Amino acid sequence: MSTEQFTSTQKRLAEFFGSATLVFVIVSSGLLADGMLEASPSIGVLFIGLATAGWLFVLVQMLGPISGAHLNPAVTVALLVTGDTDMKTARQYVPVQFLGGLIGVGLAGLTFVSTIGWEVFAISAVERPASTWLAEFLGTMLLASAIISLIRQDSEWIGLAVGFTVGMGIIGTASTAFFNPQVALARVFTSGIAGIQPFDAVMFMVASTFGGVAAGFMWRYLWPRPSLIGKQEPKPDDDSVLEELATET
């Protein structure tokens, strides 16, 4: 993705808008199912998973060409390990990711004030016990792995891959797939089923960051940065221009 055309302010706005919208849809779908439609817990989690899969796909498609659509400090860290991003970018992105998430949980709550009431805002008491931290580590490792491999392939499928890894992780893992430190922090501030109590949020933040780091190192071995399969730029050589053309297609 060639993002050189955009200013760092535009990129930070993209990361902010995307991070806020991601948290918005996670919290909002949970409040809709559980608070308004009185769904069973499993249908509530299904709502969150499908809604997140859909909108996260859209966010990556929409913002990818601008900022790379990390929206997730653990992804930014993984791309630091592989060399796909740099410290300057990381320092610009991570604060607006966290800020976006907090705005997102606030906006989501506001849209339910008329139907559920102000009690949507609360410090969550939902427990996420120790074995689910392992799920966060493994799941974030898969998420970052998918992103790194699809960057290597210069693939158009990265949006769907990110959306499905997180969204279907929500209905597929013991932690219901946060896989994202800023999302873990933001989800402390809701009374809905998407919440997480503060201590467990800290553990999720640690586990998902380590998952990103682990993926970064695995892919430094599996597919290091310079090698691009089937997408290599034509190497300048001594052959005539015409021969070079003949081998491209």
Added chain:
Amino acid sequence: MSTEQFTSTQKRLAEFFGSATLVFVIVSSGLLADGMLEASPSIGVLFIGLATAGWLFVLVQMLGPISGAHLNPAVTVALLVTGDTDMKTARQYVPVQFLGGLIGVGLAGLTFVSTIGWEVFAISAVERPASTWLAEFLGTMLLASAIISLIRQDSEWIGLAVGFTVGMGIIGTASTAFFNPQVALARVFTSGIAGIQPFDAVMFMVASTFGGVAAGFMWRYLWPRPSLIGKQEPKPDDDSVLEELATET
């Protein structure tokens, strides 16, 4: 999308057919779940969300090359703000979008007359209170944002992005995602769970239109119209044809 090949009558027919089909599937899936299959409210909303995601994707894929597949006055307005469409087109599209929606809700009701009865036609009494208007504003802003960005990218993923933004918004937002003034009007005229009482429909129409306008202005800053990343036509210059060829690929 190069739509110059089609006459304005063909384009208006495409907008009419698409708008009618969009409302048809929203109302019909709700009647099927709630009126025929006696599903719980949450499963009813899930039916509407998934069915709308699927068919709206199909409509955009099918009609996009002909009319641009707006099917939504708020999208037409957003594209007016960014300069991606013009007033003449807007004046042609918006009336047939509203007309299509009304035909769509009528046809949907007709297909349930044998199983549910003529009471499917009614002025809806379903309330959509004030905080859900904010959800309409925010959701339509996301929808229009996705469309504008994917137009900028000349992306093939626009159909899936539109389908998932609306369809997964239905299970992900406090308003169950109308995001479309003509849909809000049409859904007044059904007794099903997809309905909306008249006053709230007016507020939804206002909120979604403002959401489209807000997205238009945001993207005038984030990614204004002339800049097309990676899709630029080769500029004519003084270099030889062969050199030009060598840099393309």
Added chain:
Amino acid sequence: MSTEQFTSTQKRLAEFFGSATLVFVIVSSGLLADGMLEASPSIGVLFIGLATAGWLFVLVQMLGPISGAHLNPAVTVALLVTGDTDMKTARQYVPVQFLGGLIGVGLAGLTFVSTIGWEVFAISAVERPASTWLAEFLGTMLLASAIISLIRQDSEWIGLAVGFTVGMGIIGTASTAFFNPQVALARVFTSGIAGIQPFDAVMFMVASTFGGVAAGFMWRYLWPRPSLIGKQEPKPDDDSVLEELATET
């Protein structure tokens, strides 16, 4: 799709295999949900819709390059009206489509003999009353419309469009989306929730065939066969080869 490479026997085998698999998954998912898992009717229909969407997408992707993956006499008829197929092909395809469907419902039943018993085979008594015939007409019109438009665009999305039109039509229309005469016939021979009583099957066959014909005529006006937007072959002209190359990209 260039299908000239395949013999008519290979094409007929593809149509047979695809038609059988399509009916297999429709009937099988219904028996699984209703007969084995004791799901509620709405969850049963959701199973059928999602499973059909997924597998029909796969069948079109897999068999499209061989036979065009009609799998549906109403689609074959629609493509006759638009001139996208010919009578000789239609005469070869339609009998194996019907035969495939009958084999499909038989195999689906066999896979449930140990768990549900031989009563899976029966003449269905499920009623599909008159207003649902209108849903069949409208839905098949949409299905054939999507196929014709995506053929015009030479689009890679045709598999997903076909899968989603039918699969999400199952949870989105009063008829639960047969949209296919051979499927209507085959589904007479099952005791499951996917069944249809013989008289209604005949009416569904008529309605879906008319839907295909109506779509064919609509698209003869909206987008007749010779015009391919943005996919036109370079016209031979008097300019040099190099100039021609320079304008392609």
Added chain:
Amino acid sequence: MSTEQFTSTQKRLAEFFGSATLVFVIVSSGLLADGMLEASPSIGVLFIGLATAGWLFVLVQMLGPISGAHLNPAVTVALLVTGDTDMKTARQYVPVQFLGGLIGVGLAGLTFVSTIGWEVFAISAVERPASTWLAEFLGTMLLASAIISLIRQDSEWIGLAVGFTVGMGIIGTASTAFFNPQVALARVFTSGIAGIQPFDAVMFMVASTFGGVAAGFMWRYLWPRPSLIGKQEPKPDDDSVLEELATET
């Protein structure tokens, strides 16, 4: 897929990582729905189906360029029959596929130890009676067929096709879609709804392997290996380079 760039160790790591993750998500989504959220059996199967569809798609997209992303001995066998892979590769892949699956079921159980307890590890007693073995044969035949055809087409849709064939097979077939001998073995070692008792696992392994073989022979007739539709490399001939260029586009 050009996988020549990767070492056999990298390829085996990819097969191991993918096989483990595939089993992980199947077992984990079942434990989440049934053990933690107390979902009904049908919703439990829906969780497994959707989660598997999503993550398997991601795994194929992510690992396809490295190892081909078989993750399934029956697929490896099918590709042996068609000549798309060789015995040396098969001997390297199959053991790590089985090993990966066993690690995957172990990790999935570990993530539920705090919430469900150590009883997640058990020899399964879930029966999968005789008629479901036919479902395994037919479903694996479809899975391998889809893979072979999409390899022939050099299609980018292979990830989605594999994910949807298996994932929607889970909610669409009498066997709830194992379609994979290593998955059948691994799922012996869980107490969850995704389990299978040892004898039936052996029968599933046999049935799915035969399904792969049958698909291989069918496609040796339908679309043998050398013919690539529309993707043929330019044949070297006596014409000038320029003429060759003019015919490519």
